[in-house]
Amino acid sequence: MIIEVTNLVKKYKEHTAVDGLDLCIHEGEIFGLLGPNGAGKSTTMNALLGLLKMNGGTVKMFGKDYSKHAREIKRYVGYVPQEIAFFETLNAIDNVTYWGRLYRLRGDELDKAVQEALEFTGLWDRRKDRASTFSGGMKRRLNIACAIVHKPRILFMDEPTVGVDPQSRNSILESIKTMNQNGTTVIYTTHYMEEIEAICGRVAIMDFGKIIALGTIDELIDSISEENRINMGFVANTERAVTLIEKAQGVIACNNNEGMLRIRMEKDEMYLTALLENLIQNGFKIKSMTLEKSNLETVFLQLTGKKLRD
Ligand SMILES: Nc1ncnc2c1ncn2[C@@H]1O[C@H](COP(=O)(O)OP(=O)(O)O)[C@@H](O)[C@H]1O
Ligand SMILES: [Mg+2]
Structure with missing residues (x-):
């Protein structure tokens, strides 16, 4: 376990932003923290990093109590804040060099590390340009x-793709995967479930300062969907099909939406097979059929009754 968080609490006056959070991160994973704006993702991250004073709880990294070994641990930890933070008037190379010095890199080692970081983020060609001239995506990469x-x-x-163009977003997500393959453990917050699905192994869903679900994406989806949702269109006799479907075993509901039937059915392959056989035996001709797939948005909706993004 590379990070262990126990009962983390952070209050802003009477408002509890992080409410008794427990979390374990495994070495080598890309762990996603998914939740709507205000869920407490940034507060959690800042508290883990010791940038905010906690009201309670313990954080261990590399098996050591963070509050007692912060200086040592920080050398092995990197942080991309939600708000872009660098010197606008300095060029790219001087900005990265500044950070390298903070981490006690010097001389050739520093120069090499700066070059690698800029090459990795695709900014080496622009290394002599002032940060203030960069696009939103380039600023994020810097x-x-x-x-x-x-x-x-x-x-x-912390939400490293907010306000960037799709191309920069993809390049950022790709570089995260590469870093992870090279051994870096990544903790990634976002309110975009597509990004979690693209890069994360496990995910914690946060709402109102609490983790309300945690697991792999498949585990979370399986945990909520006790039913299959099927959309079916017929060549003719749609109303008669509705009558038949409504009576079939395992069917929870069947609604006719302008000729397209939306069928909710208990999750058991037998029911679907039996229904299809029944329809075909009765001469119905199926024009189209799709199975609605659940995703993290569906999980969030089912758990909280609201959408991730409003
Ligand atoms: N400095 C602060 N002072 C008071 N309340 C804050 C402060 N920072 C965040 N909050 C509140 O704490 C909650 C969690 O915020 P935050 O961690 O930024 O959420 P997220 O990153 O998930 O969008 C929100 O209700 C927010 O308004
Ligand atoms: Mg945030």
């Missing part, structure tokens, strides 16, 4: 270069 110059073993990333 932020990442600053956070990885010391080759951290754990990398915390």
Whole structure:
């Protein structure tokens, strides 16, 4: 276990932003923290990193109590903050060099690390340009270069793709996967479930300062869907099909949505097979059929009754 969090509490006056959070991160994983704005993702991350004073709880990294060994642990930890943070008037190379120095890199080792970080984030060609001239996506990538110059073993990333173009977003997600393959453990917060599905192994869903579900994406989806949802269209006789389907075993509901039937059915392959056989034997001709797939959005909706993004 590379990170162990027990009963983390963070209050802003009377408002509890993180409410008794327990979390274990395995070495080598990309762990996602998914939740809507205000769920407490950034507060959790900042508290883990010792940037905010906690009201309760313990954090262990590399098996050591963070509060007692913060200086030592910080050398192996990188952090990409939600708000872009670097010197606008400095060029890319000077910005990354500044961060490298903070991590006690010097001389050739520093120069090499800076070059690698800038090459990795695709900014080497623009290394002499002022940060203020960069696009949103390039600024994000510079932020990442600053956070990885010391080759951290754990990398915390707080919504690193907000406000970037799709191309930069993909390049950021790809570089996270590459870093992870090279051994970095990544903790990634976002309110985009697509990003979690693209890169994360396990995910914790957060709402109102609490983790309300945790597991692999498949585990979370399996945990909520006790039913299959099927959309079916017929060549003719749609209303008669509805009558038949409603009576079939395992069917929870069947609604006619302008000729397309939406069928909710208990999750058992036998029921679907039996229904199809029944329809075919009665001469119905099926024009189209799709199985609605659940995703993390469905999981969130089912758990909280609201959407991730409003
Ligand atoms: N400095 C602060 N002072 C008071 N309340 C805060 C502060 N920072 C965050 N909060 C509140 O704490 C809750 C969690 O915020 P945050 O951790 O930023 O959520 P997220 O990163 O998931 O969007 C929100 O209700 C937010 O308004
Ligand atoms: Mg945040």
